Amino acid sequence: MDRVPTGVIGFDELIDGGIPRGASVLVSGGAGSAKTIFATTFIYEGAKKYGEPGLFVTVEDNLKNIVWNMENFGWDIKSLEQRDLMKIYRMHIDPRKPIEPQIDKELDIITSMVKDIGAKRLTIDSTTAFSAWITDPGKLRNLLFRFSDYLKDLDCTTMLTAETSGGPHDFSAFGVEEFVVDGIFMLYFIPPHRSIFIRKLRGTKHDQKVHPLFITPKGIEINPHDEIMWSSIKQY
Ligand SMILES: Nc1ncnc2c1ncn2[C@@H]1O[C@H](COP(=O)(O)OP(=O)(O)O)[C@@H](O)[C@H]1O
Numbered sequence: 001m002d003r004v005p006t007g008v009i010g011f012d013e014l015i016d017g018g019i020p021r022g023a024s025v026l027v028s029g030g031a032g033s034a035k036t037i038f039a040t041t042f043i044y045e046g047a048k049k050y051g052e053p054g055l056f057v058t059v060e061d062n063l064k065n066i067v068w069n070m071e072n073f074g075w076d077i078k079s080l081e082q083r084d085l086m087k088i089y090r091m092h093i094d095p096r097k098p099i100e101p102q103i104d105k106e107l108d109i110i111t112s113m114v115k116d117i118g119a120k121r122l123t124i125d126s127t128t129a130f131s132a133w134i135t136d137p138g139k140l141r142n143l144l145f146r147f148s149d150y151l152k153d154l155d156c157t158t159m160l161t162a163e164t165s166g167g168p169h170d171f172s173a174f175g176v177e178e179f180v181v182d183g184i185f186m187l188y189f190i191p192p193h194r195s196i197f198i199r200k201l202r203g204t205k206h207d208q209k210v211h212p213l214f215i216t217p218k219g220i221e222i223n224p225h226d227e228i229m230w231s232s233i234k235q236y
């Protein structure tokens with residue numbers, strides 16, 4: 001199977017080398033659990049190490065913050081952008097106007113950007129705001145399915161993030177992502193410790209333990225050999 005390495009140090013060996021090409025995964029966790037860093041690493045290393053163009057769509061943060069945070073790790077974003085290996089796009093939704101036409105328009109923009117740079121990797125950080133925009137659960141479910149179908153057709157490996165309240169079994173912000181994605185990576189943050197657990201990844205014999213995750217001056221790192229006990233997360 002063709003696999004897409006995330007480029008997150010210590011992680012790919014836990015998932016048999018990478019995410020199956022074309023699959024979609026959800027990175028979920030509480031505030032500050034390093035979801036955004038994980039998702040930016042996927043795009044940055046994809047471009048830098050593997051030469052795969054990637055599109056990073058931010059829903060909540062402004063563009064300057066995203067670039068600033070990455071440059072803080074010493075990543076050379078500008079040269080990757082100049083060579084069309086990386087693109088960062090801020091999705092705009094005006095909550096006072098009808099939501100669905102705006103989402104359709106944004107999907108069209110994302111699609112043309114993916115085609116323009118020939119993106120092999122796509123992230124949407126985060127999908128949490130969708131539930132604020134669309135409060136009817138049936139409509140929200142429909143939108144997520146439509147959204148993921150659309151992304152599937154792009155032939156990109158897709159990483160979505162979602163913010164949860166951060167509990168051990170709390171992997172979903174809407175309760176339906178599980179049916180939409182092929183994989184779920186859960187991040188935990190029990191200050192000051194961070195960790196990661198692979199809840200599912202279709203077509204992959206993956207690791208079953210919780211592993212420590214560290215933020216270093218250069219980005220994030222997972223220790224695939226150390227294990228965090230579930231009991232330390234469950235107290236949370
Ligand atoms: N350059 C950095 N050096 C050290 N720590 C950082 C750096 N950038 C971010 N962090 C820390 O990482 C945390 C998690 O970041 P982030 O990925 O934005 O979390 P999330 O998206 O899950 O809310 C931040 O709250 C901050 O404490």
Ligand SMILES: [Mg+2]
Binds near residue numbers: 035036
């Ligand atoms: Mg974030």
